[in-house]
Amino acid sequence: MPRIKETTIEEVLTRANIVDVVSTYVSLKRAGSEYRGLSPFNEEKTPSFFVNPEKNFYYCFSSNEGGNVVSFLERMENLTYPEAIELLASRFNVPIEYDIGSRAEGETMSLKKELLDVHEYATSWFVDHFMADTDEGLFIREYWTKQRNFSLDLAKEFHIGYAPAGTETSLGQYLQKKKFSQKAMEECGLFFERRGQWISRFRGRLMIPIRNLQGHVIAFTARQTEKVPASDKSREAKYINSPETPLFQKGKTLFGLHHARSHLKQQDETFLLVEGQLDAMRCWEQGLHHAVAPQGTALTESQIHLLKKYTPRQIHCFLDGDVAGQKAGFRILPLCIKEGLDLFFLPLPKGIDPDDFLKERGQEGFEDLVARKIPPMEFALNFLCPTGDFSSPVEKGNTQKKLFELVQESDSETTQSGYLQQISRLLKVDEASVRTDYGKFKKPTGPASSYNTSSENNNGERLTNVNFDILCLILLHPEVGESVASKLNLEWIDSTAHHSKLLLNILIEIKEGVWQVGDRPDELLKSDEEKNVFYKINSLKELQEPEIKSKECLRILERNYLKRELDAIKSQIAENPDSMGKLKEIRRKLNELR
Known part of the structure; x- marks a missing residue:
C-alpha cells in the first residue's frame, strides 16, 4: 500500500487545531492556558481531561492517556494512523500525497x-x-x-x-x-x-x-x-x-448532532430530543437548531453519552403525544437520570406529533411548551397513573416504589433528595414518610470499592517518585535538566522502579549527544505507556524552585543507590570478610548525604 508522504503528515500536524478537533467530541472550557472537559474515554462527573493548544496535545487523568491530535482521532473513531491523517487532511484542506509504492500513487489508502x-x-x-x-x-x-x-x-x-x-x-x-x-x-x-x-x-x-x-x-x-x-x-x-x-452504528449515532452541537450556546445549552429525522428537520426549519433524533430505535446509553459529552444544561424531550410517545419518554427517563442529565418533557396534546405542532403553531407555540415543561417525576407519575387517582393506599404505595426505582438510578444524594421532594408533593404524602419508605426501599450499594480513580494510584505511582521528578525536570525545565543529566550516575537508577527504563533511555541519549534537553523526545518513546507518561508530564505545571528540586532528587537517588549497595554487601560479609572495608566506605558516604 502507498505510504502518505512525510511532508503531507507534517502539514496536517501544522494545520490541525487540536482544540477544534477535540471540541467535536467534548465540551471544552478554558482553564488558564489550557482547556478542560469531561473525559471522552471514561464516565466521570468532575472534568479531568485537559487540552493544551500551545503544545498541541491532550492528557486524560482519569484514564492516564495522552497524545496529539492524531492519536486522539485514532482513539475516538477507531482509526489507524493513516486513516486519522486522511481524515484530518480532509477537514483542514491539506492535499494528500503518497509515496510511490507497489500500488498507484494517489490511490485511496484506507x-x-x-x-x-x-x-x-x-x-x-x-x-x-x-x-x-x-x-x-x-x-x-x-x-x-x-x-x-x-x-x-x-x-x-x-x-x-x-x-x-x-x-x-x-x-x-x-x-x-x-x-x-x-x-x-x-x-x-x-x-x-x-x-x-x-x-x-x-x-x-x-x-x-x-x-x-x-x-x-x-x-x-x-x-x-x-x-x-x-x-x-x-x-x-x-x-x-x-x-x-x-x-x-445506529445505536451510537444521533441524527443531527453535528448540526445541533454548534448551536448549543444559542439555545441556552439545551438539547431538544425528538423521535425522527424529519421531526428534527422541522425543528431546524423553525429555528430550533438544537434538535437531535435517534436512528429509528429507542434511545441507547451510547447516544445518551454522546449528549453528555457536551455538558448540556438541560435535555428537553419533544415526543409524540400518543401512547407510543409516552412509552418512549418513560424509557428515556432512567438513562438520563443515571447520567445526571436534567431532563424535562414538553407536553404535546394527545395525538399530535412535533411535526404537526410546529407547522401549526411555529416557534411561538414551542416557547409556550417550554414554559410548561414537565419535570421527570411528574412525567413518570402521569405515565404510571394517567388519571391521578389511586383506588387504595396500597396502589399509591406501589406507584411510589416504581418512582423510587427511577430515583435510585441517580448516584447523587442531592439529586435523589430533590426527586423525593417532588414525589412527596405529587403523591400528597408527608415528605418524612416518603424519605423513610425510600430508606427501606433503597438497595444496598455493597462494600466500598478500594479502587482509587486518581491518576497516581491508577498508574501504581506517586507523583513524588524520584524518577518521575527527574523526568519532569528534564522535560519541563531545560535550564536545569541538562545539569541534572550530566551529574546523574546511571548506576544510581533502580531498574525495578517506575519509569526507570524511560529515564535510562533519555539519559543515555543525552550523554551520547543523540538527544538534547529541550527537544521533543518523540523518537525516544518506545511504548504507549511511555508516551502517556510524556503527555502527563507536559500537562503538569512547572515545578517550584527547580534548582533546589534537582539537588534534592540527585541526593535521594544517590542515597537510595548506596542503601542498595549497603544491603548487598551486608549479605556478602559472612562469606567474604574483605568486604568490610567497602561497607565502611558506603556508610561514610551515606552519613555525608544525611
Missing part, C-alpha cells in the same frame, strides 16, 4: 476513507435526482414541498436527495466509474450484489443523509413514497436506514 468518498458521491447523485428536470424529480419536489410542507431551501441546505425508482443498477454503475474497490462497494451498505451487478438498496425513496460529528455522510435514512417499486421487499416499510457498516 477503506474508511474510500467509504466516506462513496457516500459523498452517492449524496451528490441523490441530490441531482431530487433536483432533476424529470417526472420523478418533479414528483419528489412536490412531495417535499406540498405533502411534507418543507421548503426547497431546507432541502438544498441539508442535501436531501431522491433514489430513483427506475434502473436498479444505475447508482452502482455510476460509482464503479469512479473506480471504487470491490470491498468498498460491498461494505458501503448501498447495494445488494446479484450476478456480478450492484443492485440499489434504496429505490423510489426520499433520501436523508446521516452525518458523523465531522459532518461527513456515513449513512442514509430513506422515506417511503408511492414510487417504491412493487418488487421491493421493503416496500411497506415507512423508513429504512442504511445497515451497519464500518462507518455507521
Whole structure:
C-alpha cells in the first residue's frame, strides 16, 4: 500500500487545531492556558481531561492517556494512523500525497476513507435526482414541498436527495466509474450484489443523509413514497436506514448532532430530543437548531453519552403525544437520570406529533411548551397513573416504589433528595414518610470499592517518585535538566522502579549527544505507556524552585543507590570478610548525604 508522504503528515500536524478537533467530541472550557472537559474515554462527573493548544496535545487523568491530535482521532473513531491523517487532511484542506509504492500513487489508502468518498458521491447523485428536470424529480419536489410542507431551501441546505425508482443498477454503475474497490462497494451498505451487478438498496425513496460529528455522510435514512417499486421487499416499510457498516452504528449515532452541537450556546445549552429525522428537520426549519433524533430505535446509553459529552444544561424531550410517545419518554427517563442529565418533557396534546405542532403553531407555540415543561417525576407519575387517582393506599404505595426505582438510578444524594421532594408533593404524602419508605426501599450499594480513580494510584505511582521528578525536570525545565543529566550516575537508577527504563533511555541519549534537553523526545518513546507518561508530564505545571528540586532528587537517588549497595554487601560479609572495608566506605558516604 502507498505510504502518505512525510511532508503531507507534517502539514496536517501544522494545520490541525487540536482544540477544534477535540471540541467535536467534548465540551471544552478554558482553564488558564489550557482547556478542560469531561473525559471522552471514561464516565466521570468532575472534568479531568485537559487540552493544551500551545503544545498541541491532550492528557486524560482519569484514564492516564495522552497524545496529539492524531492519536486522539485514532482513539475516538477507531482509526489507524493513516486513516486519522486522511481524515484530518480532509477537514483542514491539506492535499494528500503518497509515496510511490507497489500500488498507484494517489490511490485511496484506507477503506474508511474510500467509504466516506462513496457516500459523498452517492449524496451528490441523490441530490441531482431530487433536483432533476424529470417526472420523478418533479414528483419528489412536490412531495417535499406540498405533502411534507418543507421548503426547497431546507432541502438544498441539508442535501436531501431522491433514489430513483427506475434502473436498479444505475447508482452502482455510476460509482464503479469512479473506480471504487470491490470491498468498498460491498461494505458501503448501498447495494445488494446479484450476478456480478450492484443492485440499489434504496429505490423510489426520499433520501436523508446521516452525518458523523465531522459532518461527513456515513449513512442514509430513506422515506417511503408511492414510487417504491412493487418488487421491493421493503416496500411497506415507512423508513429504512442504511445497515451497519464500518462507518455507521445506529445505536451510537444521533441524527443531527453535528448540526445541533454548534448551536448549543444559542439555545441556552439545551438539547431538544425528538423521535425522527424529519421531526428534527422541522425543528431546524423553525429555528430550533438544537434538535437531535435517534436512528429509528429507542434511545441507547451510547447516544445518551454522546449528549453528555457536551455538558448540556438541560435535555428537553419533544415526543409524540400518543401512547407510543409516552412509552418512549418513560424509557428515556432512567438513562438520563443515571447520567445526571436534567431532563424535562414538553407536553404535546394527545395525538399530535412535533411535526404537526410546529407547522401549526411555529416557534411561538414551542416557547409556550417550554414554559410548561414537565419535570421527570411528574412525567413518570402521569405515565404510571394517567388519571391521578389511586383506588387504595396500597396502589399509591406501589406507584411510589416504581418512582423510587427511577430515583435510585441517580448516584447523587442531592439529586435523589430533590426527586423525593417532588414525589412527596405529587403523591400528597408527608415528605418524612416518603424519605423513610425510600430508606427501606433503597438497595444496598455493597462494600466500598478500594479502587482509587486518581491518576497516581491508577498508574501504581506517586507523583513524588524520584524518577518521575527527574523526568519532569528534564522535560519541563531545560535550564536545569541538562545539569541534572550530566551529574546523574546511571548506576544510581533502580531498574525495578517506575519509569526507570524511560529515564535510562533519555539519559543515555543525552550523554551520547543523540538527544538534547529541550527537544521533543518523540523518537525516544518506545511504548504507549511511555508516551502517556510524556503527555502527563507536559500537562503538569512547572515545578517550584527547580534548582533546589534537582539537588534534592540527585541526593535521594544517590542515597537510595548506596542503601542498595549497603544491603548487598551486608549479605556478602559472612562469606567474604574483605568486604568490610567497602561497607565502611558506603556508610561514610551515606552519613555525608544525611
